[in-house]
Amino acid sequence: MRPTVHDIAAKAGVSLATVDRVLNDRPGVRSVTKARVEAAIVALGYVRDVAAANLAKSRIYPLVFILPEGDNPFMRGLEAEIRRAGLHSAAERTRLSVVTVPAFDPAALAAAIDAAVAEGVAGIAAVAVDAPEVFAAIGRAQEADIPVVTLVSDLSGSGRDHFIGVDNIAAGRTAGSLMGRFLGSRPGPVVVLAGSMRVRDHGERLEGFLSAMAAMSVARTILPVLEGQDDPDLSFRLMSDCLAAVPDLAGVYSLGAGNRGLLKALAKRGVDLCVIAHELTTETRGALESGLIDAVLNQDAGHEVRSAIRILRAKADGLSVNAAQERIRLDIFIKDNLPPASPDEE
Template identity: 50%
Template sequence: MRPTVNDIAREAGVSLATVDRVLNDRPGVRAKTAEAVQEAIRRIGYVRDVAAANLARQRDYRLAFVLPDTDSQFIRTLLGALTDAGHLSAALRTDVVLRRFPAEDPHALAGILAALPEAGVVGVALMAPETPVVRDAIRSLRQKGLAVVALVSDLPNTERDHFVGIDNRAAGRTAAVLTGRFLRAGPARVMVLSDSMLLRESIERRLGFDEVMQARFPGIGVLPSLETHGQGALLHDFVGQTLARYPDIGGIYSLGSGQRALTTCLDRLGRAGQLVVIGHELTPHARTALESGAMDAVITQNVGHVVRSALRVLRAKADRGPIDLSQEQIRIEIVIRENLPASLPPGPGTRLSAAREEN
């Protein structure tokens, strides 16, 4: 049988009340007595029954996900994973609230963050670019005792508790190795596309990409990044012109997650399947592109894993409990057509309640 608090009390020769005080480090216990209790705990190998504890405590974890209101495929995938996970974690007394902020408005974001403590939120997963305003908002949240994790995009110079996502520089390096090795012939050029080079991810990926390209594939010339800002027309023109100007272009590296515009553009230019095309994030479009051969590889992170990891970490932080780093490490996945995971129907479809969804 698993030992309980009563066993500790008996073993340590103290009362249940004292054990409780020690367990929840409440004041009113002499250091020596506390040590005796700890010793008893160690001796009989007691582990707190979190379920019973949470039941008694009437605890529920109210966690907020704060995301930009951009309507990209990636965000949509993330939201899908979030609703799935939210449904499952009902069993874990977890209650997820979603907040969206105007992508280009750090002050609006700060306002949303500032309002979270009053909404009873005890932990926040935040996907946002790092700005001074955001830095301050995070500090203020932390001071109020909320746990904060950075999601997908790290916020290294803030007081966030944890980062859930991949090392984008390593992701860029990975992309470079694949590009370099997939290009069979000798000298060639590679085009680099990006939604916006203001995003930390894009910069880091590019950095990693260039590192490897210079060191391991000196015969391959890498063109400067083009920022498309989500504008298909701009992309189409540029890709067409560049391909015409440099006939030796053998590959395209797409730093961002928007792959649809690129593949349709290559299609219209009649160049689909002729170039090595590598991009990021396994969105539905990327998936079809891999299946059709329009893309050769996608570097991605498992979004479901990202969301679940964020939830676990936030719960652990809220309890000041430990986290299992090996489980929380998000892997940089390489996906080609052959190891494409089967696409599953969306989850049980529990929407986050409307009341919570609106702002």
């Protein structure tokens, strides 16, 4: 049997109360006694029974997810996953809530973080926007001892506890590499459709893509980036104009959430373009199956949500996280390895 607090008390020759004081960092223990108890803990290999501890504490963990609002299908899919995770939340002693804020709006995001801090939540997961206001808000959360993780788009240097998402530079490189292989020796320029350079993930993907294309044996023109603000209409207009202006266009890398507009624009043309997009949604799935899109790079939203919950809980409890389990992989989907559609995937 694994050792309990009683075993520690016996081994260290102290009372249960003292063990409890050491374990939970309560005051009133001489340093020599504390050392003796800690030695016993190590000697016995004691690990706290988290289930029993939580039962005793009857603690619940209110967690807040802050996402951009709007019809970004990936974000809405993320929201669906949060809701789904919420169904099991009782068993895990968590209470999940979702707050949406205008996309690419630092002030709104910062305000939402501050509101969560004021509410006294146990943890915050946010899709970060790269701006000083957001840095400051995260700093205030840290001061209040509330763990913060960034989701999908990182903000390293901000003091956030963890980033949950893919390596976006590698994602861009992968897209570039696949684009190069798929196009082979076929001539023609390539265009990149992005959302906004104010979120780091878009910037990083672009950076990776450009570096991979530059490393290719076949030199290829990359047209100026189209910034569609993840808006279907704007993305559609930009792409349509581009298609009209560049008749020999060979490929498109859509690194943001402008796929609806992109597909609408592409539908008018044949399937002779090499198209690589991000995030598996009903739209991109359909386009993969019909051959309109050649490959989709994806991050598993369900995994990200579960990971965020595990990490925030661990941070709130001061426990360590299993890095291997929490690493989010960059999935490459082509039409042959599409997972079966889940009913509420968006």
